[in-house]
Amino acid sequence: MRWVVFISLFFTNLIAVAQVDSVGLKDAMQKLDKALLQKDEVVLKSVLHKDVSYGHSNGWIQSKEDILNDFKSGKLTYNKIENNSSAIVRIDKKFATVKTNTNAEGSVNGTAFKLTLHVMQFWIKTKKGWQLIARQSAKLST
Amino acid sequence: MRNLKYIFILFVLLGTLKVNAQTAKDEQEIIERTQLLSKTVFGTKDSLTLEDLFASKASYGHSHGNLQTREEAIKGISKNRSVYKDTSLRNITVLFASNSTAIVRCLFDANENKVDGTVTALHFSMMLVWVKEKNKWKLFGRQAVSIQ
Numbered sequence: 001m002r003w004v005v006f007i008s009l010f011f012t013n014l015i016a017v018a019q020v021d022s023v024g025l026k027d028a029m030q031k032l033d034k035a036l037l038q039k040d041e042v043v044l045k046s047v048l049h050k051d052v053s054y055g056h057s058n059g060w061i062q063s064k065e066d067i068l069n070d071f072k073s074g075k076l077t078y079n080k081i082e083n084n085s086s087a088i089v090r091i092d093k094k095f096a097t098v099k100t101n102t103n104a105e106g107s108v109n110g111t112a113f114k115l116t117l118h119v120m121q122f123w124i125k126t127k128k129g130w131q132l133i134a135r136q137s138a139k140l141s142t
Numbered sequence: 143m144r145n146l147k148y149i150f151i152l153f154v155l156l157g158t159l160k161v162n163a164q165t166a167k168d169e170q171e172i173i174e175r176t177q178l179l180s181k182t183v184f185g186t187k188d189s190l191t192l193e194d195l196f197a198s199k200a201s202y203g204h205s206h207g208n209l210q211t212r213e214e215a216i217k218g219i220s221k222n223r224s225v226y227k228d229t230s231l232r233n234i235t236v237l238f239a240s241n242s243t244a245i246v247r248c249l250f251d252a253n254e255n256k257v258d259g260t261v262t263a264l265h266f267s268m269m270l271v272w273v274k275e276k277n278k279w280k281l282f283g284r285q286a287v288s289i290q
């Protein structure tokens with residue numbers, strides 16, 4: 001009987017782990033912000049899905065290639081990415097929706113920007129872990 | 143033995159064709175659902191159509207940063223008294239993240255005629271996430287952003 005309880009507990013744990021990995025997601029979210037600031041190509045390559053669609057608050061949309069190239073060329077630089085709030089809206093085994101309120105500062109094409117943003121992110125869990133598949137920000141009206 | 147090899151190759155080719163056909167069909171369905179969503183949100187505001195379009199766990203983000211749940215969004219849209227004129231939905235692109243997940247990008251323009259008589263020109267860039275639920279593409283996420 002004890003063994004039965006033990007084995008079923010073991011499987012319950014397995015199921016719970018298989019269902020949601022919010023710890024892994026939070027880790028990937030932090031990695032992404034840090035890599036965007038530091039232009040860390042290795043980390044960016046691992047946390048960005050190959051088909052990522054990365055939309056800015058002015059309507060500009062970057063692909064994965066664009067993100068990497070625009071950091072390299074200096075077209076885009078982030079000096080600050082600070083989340084005032086960050087919430088996992090939905091999460092299941094393979095898919096997560098995240099909302100953040102973010103202060104972002106940096107420069108694009110040599111022009112400085114300082115924005116308060118509402119950011120919506122969609123993450124997908126692949127063999128490489130959680131990867132950002134789509135992101136869209138909108139300027140927050142204050 | 144040689145024949146077997148050809149039969150094998152034939153099956154692989156047929157399999158590829160089938161997958162491509164499925165993707166094309168899915169893409170067409172997603173474009174139609176995207177157009178229906180736009181017509182419903184900025185036109186008929188029919189709540190039954192919205193119930194069918196929205197996934198059970200949808201998140202709906204407005205251009206000013208407000209994020210709504212499925213229920214809030216459906217209620218908000220069906221009670222919206224603005225009338226949208228000269229609507230245009232263009233540059234729809236579909237990108238498959240998996241067999242059952244697709245990211246849509248599109249542009250939307252309209253003139254919003256509010257109840258108070260004011261008219262506002264809208265220029266939105268939209269990000270839509272569609273997921274397949276019970277063989278039907280459903281809106282899982284939407285974020286609009288106002289552009290110049």
